[in-house]
Amino acid sequence: MMLRIKRVPTVVSNYQKDEGEDAARRGGGCGRNCLQKCCIPGAKLPLYTFKRAEEIPGDKCVLEHDDNQAPVAFLDSLLLGQWEDRMQRGLFRYDVTACETKVIPGRCGFMAQLNEGRHLKKRPTEFRVDKVLQPFDGNKFNFTKVGQEEVLFQFDASEDGEVQFFPDAPVDADSSPSVVAINVSPIEYGHVLLIPRILECLPQRIDRESFLLALYMAIEAGNPYFRLGYNSLGAFATINHLHFQAYYLAVPFPIEKAPTRKVTTLGDGVKISELFDYPVRGLVFEGGNTLQDLSNAVSDACIFLQDNNIPHNVLIADCGKRIFLLPQQALGEVSSELLDTQVNPAVWEISGHMVLKRKKDYEEASEENAWRLLAEVSLSEERFEEVKALIFEACSYTLSEKEDEHLTQGAGDDKPPLEGTGSINKGRNCNMVSGTQECLVLQ
Secondary structure, eight states: OEEEOOOOOOOOSTTOSOHHHHHHHHTTOOOSOOSSTTTOTTOEEEEEEEOOOSSOOOTTSSOOOSSSSOOOOIIIIIIHHHHHHHHHTTOSSSOGGGSEEEEOSSSSOOEEEEOTTTTSSOOOOOSOSSOSOOOOOTTSOOGGGSOGGGEEEEEEEOSSSOEEEEEEEEOOTTTOOOEEEEOSSOSSTTOEEEETTGGGOOOSOOOHHHHHHHHHHHHHHOOTTEEEEEEOTTTTOOOSSOOEEEEEOSSOOHHHHSOEEEEEEOTTSEEEEEEOSSSSOOEEEEEOSSHHHHHHHHHHHHHHHHHTTOOEEEEEEGGGTEEEEEEBOTTOEEEHHHHTTTOOOOHHHHTTEEEESOHHHHHTOOHHHHHHHHHTTBOOHHHHHHHHHHHHHHHHHHHHHHHHHHHHHOTTOOOOOOOSTTOOOOOOOOOOOOOOOOEEEOO
């Protein structure tokens, strides 16, 4: 018997509860220090500002420095320090460090984690799983409803070209800050959520500005074991509010070790390869004349997939130097045996980190079973070739449009997004600036 994949929701915030019960408990007031209008006036949160850069990071996985000072240990000193603070305060639903983990024997080296806590307190599906683009619904759970104690810091570009950290910065509601918050149902150590322009209440859809922000976070972390992931609606995203996930895992993901073959190089120097001998078909983006070239190529490809209702996952690896784009078949059919595992083949699972909810599945985990589960969501070879050709066409179209606009408007000018199904939404341009990277702690 064949059944359709059923999304297994997970709780990412301590305030992600049934809205009816929540409203009944609160009565006429909020009283939970959230990020909405009732609590945001006068709120202060730490602020980390990063320096925009043109160049893709070098082999050392950190931005170049003009002095002899050691690079800022952003990930270890700030993100993980704040994350551990929240763990000591008991904000997580379980201790992820106590979860059993093993490498599944076999050529690929898939990893299995037994995480029995992630399937508890399941919530009903709040949006259709057959449409990648859906409007934001403020009545359903979204990240403005999280408690401020779950937010680690604000994360935005520096206005003066310097990396700075403000321990107690006002939250400017008018500018809609991007924030980094904990995932209270972590998959691994340091599991966080990057929520771009949180107060704009953007639906789960990639745009150029938000993807570049995620790329900057990978660069700022400066550690090859810190990756960011993205799931579209229909590809096992659980919240329709724009966000990326990230965590630290001190071994290579199997997808990072998978062989690739070069397919093409775009006019801006971005090289695109495709995975082979891996259960999920996908593309790998790297290079580019500038960091924004690489970011635009991937975000434009994602925008094309969104506009054409093709679910997809994205993995940002190697400190932002290498990006995996993995289209999924919408509502792929899987066997009832695989459904019983309650495994969501989202970005982390597709990358080779299998989060298993039942001890039986963990003990019996095999490369054959992992391969079979992931292959269920992969596009067929024929469909992948079609989608790949359309992505290349979309990226080439964008490059051509950019050249035309450069001649007519001048490089760096703000340009309106293109309209129409299948067209590329340009988003806002980010002007790149250079300079040294130092961290100033301002009281």
